[in-house]
Amino acid sequence: MKITHLSRFGPPLAISLLVLGATVPTHAQPTLLPPDVSPSPWSESEQGIHYNDGNVGIGTDSPGANLSIQGNLWQGLTGEVTVYAASSDVTGIDTLFTQEVSVGNALLIGEESFTVTGVSSDTALTIDAPHTTGAQSVIAYTSSALLSVQTSAGADAMVIDGSGNVGIDNAEISNDLKLGNKTSCEKLYTDASGDVQCGTDEGMQSAQLVCEHVQGDISASSDDSPSYAYCSSEYTLTGCACYNPWDGCGDGAKPDITNNRCVAYNSASGIGVYAQAICCKIE
Structure with missing residues (x-):
């Protein structure tokens, strides 16, 4: 008998025997990983890779959601920039400043971060403070969007930028909330028709709720005879009650929203009731 092979990793050892000139393995050698290699938690499918057994963290070892990201989110700009020490003027080569940055965006140049205060062309912009050391022919980075929702055509439907500002139907955000057609809103409010409108604190403070009390005619004395109290067309019915100054209020009252009344x-034993409506409007 001659030992011709020993596996490097064990146990068990794989031993081959030389018998009459033929090598016969005593058993198949197992597939073993080196001691410092662990199986990947990711699985692969035709659509890509996936992980179903927990949360994924980037910049954190204790993710609390399916995907948790902590830290700065920076996006590299096209081309290279140069800014000299003690200067706040930034110039670029092959850059697209007018397309990729806006006033108020954060900008990382070298190891220092700034706020963009002006964009004069694709190759020239200004920052809010002088660069202390200067940087030449480097890539600049701007804070990327925290969330971007796009239409099927690839247009931005909603964007939340790195400062927490929200843009709807307009990716160029410079306010807390920016709607399509470059309309900025300090506040949103609901008008008398229930539509959401743009406004300001000043405009909202001038709006007033005006209400009136309307009492209908007395009903007949038969059972279930109705009394009607109508709100005029510019008012909306907001309250409805039954009134009887003599005894119990019959079979009650209910709002008729369709007819604004x-x-x-x-009741069967009553002598008549009054309908009372509260009608309100915003002016």
Whole structure:
């Protein structure tokens, strides 16, 4: 018998025997990983790789959601920039400043971060403070969007930038909230028709809720005879009640939203009831 092979990793050892000139393995050698290699948690499919057994963290070892990201999110700009020490003027080569940055964006040049205060062309912009050491022919980085939702055509439908500002139907954000057609809103409010409108604190403070009390005619004395209290067309029904100054209020009242009115009903033993409506408008 002659030992011709020993596996490097064990146990068990793989031993081959030389018998009459033929090598016969005593058993198949197992597939073993080196001691410092662990299996990957990712699985592969036709659509890509996936992980189903927990949360994924980037910049954190304790992710609290399916995907948790902590740290700065920077996006490299096209071309290279140069800024001299003690200067706040930034110049670029093959850059696209007018397309990739806006006033108010954060900008990382070398190891220092700034805020963009002006963009005069694709190759020239200014920052809010002088660069202390200067940087030549380097890539500049701007804070990328925290969230971007696009239409099927690839247009931005909603963007939340690195400062927390929100843009809807307009990716160029410079305010807390920016809607399509470059309309900025300090506040949103609901008008009398229920539509959401742009406004300001000043405009909202001038709006007033005006209400009036409307009492209908007395009903007949038969069972379930109705009394109607109508709100005029510029008012909206906001309250409805039954009123009887003599005894119990019949079978109660209910709002008729379709006809903008309150309806009260007399009981079998009643002598009549009144419908009372509260009607309001914003002006």
